[in-house]
Amino acid sequence: KFFGDNLFRDWRYNADGSLNKDFVLNNPTYGGQVLVAGKNFGSGSSREHAAWAIAGYGFRVVVSSFFADIHKNNELNNFVLPVVVTEGFLQELFDSIEADPKMEVEVNLPEQIIINKATGKSEHFEINAYKKHCLMNGLDDIDFLLSNKDKIEEWEKKA
Known part of the structure; x- marks a missing residue:
C-alpha cells in the first residue's frame, strides 16, 4: 500500500503535503482499476518500485x-496488465x-480485446x-515453476 500512496507523488501532492485538487487521481469522479495513460508510459520508470506503486494504488490494467x-515487464511481474493500443484508439x-x-x-x-464501452469500439492487443x-492463473514465475515440478523432475530423470 505504501508504494500506492506515493504513485505520482509530485503531481498528487502540493509542496506542503496537501492534496493537489487539480490532479486527476485526486478527483473522486475518476477511478477504477484501469489507468488510461499517455504514450511512452513508464519511460524513466524502470525500477520495480514504479510497478509496485501502480499495483499498490489498485490499478490492474494500464x-x-x-x-x-x-517497465512493461515489471508491470506484468506485479500482476498489472499493460495493454498497447493504437494512438487513435488511445x-x-x-x-x-x-x-x-x-x-x-x-x-x-x-480474448485479448479492449472495448471502449462508450463507443462500442474495440481493439485487439498482444501479450506474451x-x-x-x-x-489468468494468478501465478508468478516461481508459482509457475512449482506448478510444473513433476514435469521438471521427470525431464531431469531423462537428461
Whole structure:
C-alpha cells in the first residue's frame, strides 16, 4: 500500500503535503482499476518500485500506445496488465473519458480485446502467451515453476 500512496507523488501532492485538487487521481469522479495513460508510459520508470506503486494504488490494467520495455515487464511481474493500443484508439478513450468520466473500459484478457464501452469500439492487443497464462492463473514465475515440478523432475530423470 505504501508504494500506492506515493504513485505520482509530485503531481498528487502540493509542496506542503496537501492534496493537489487539480490532479486527476485526486478527483473522486475518476477511478477504477484501469489507468488510461499517455504514450511512452513508464519511460524513466524502470525500477520495480514504479510497478509496485501502480499495483499498490489498485490499478490492474494500464492502457497506452507504447510502454518502456523494462517497465512493461515489471508491470506484468506485479500482476498489472499493460495493454498497447493504437494512438487513435488511445485518443478516443481520452475523448470518451473527457465527455463522461464514469465511462467504462472493458478488458478481456482471454480474448485479448479492449472495448471502449462508450463507443462500442474495440481493439485487439498482444501479450506474451506465458505472461497471459500466469495472469489468468494468478501465478508468478516461481508459482509457475512449482506448478510444473513433476514435469521438471521427470525431464531431469531423462537428461
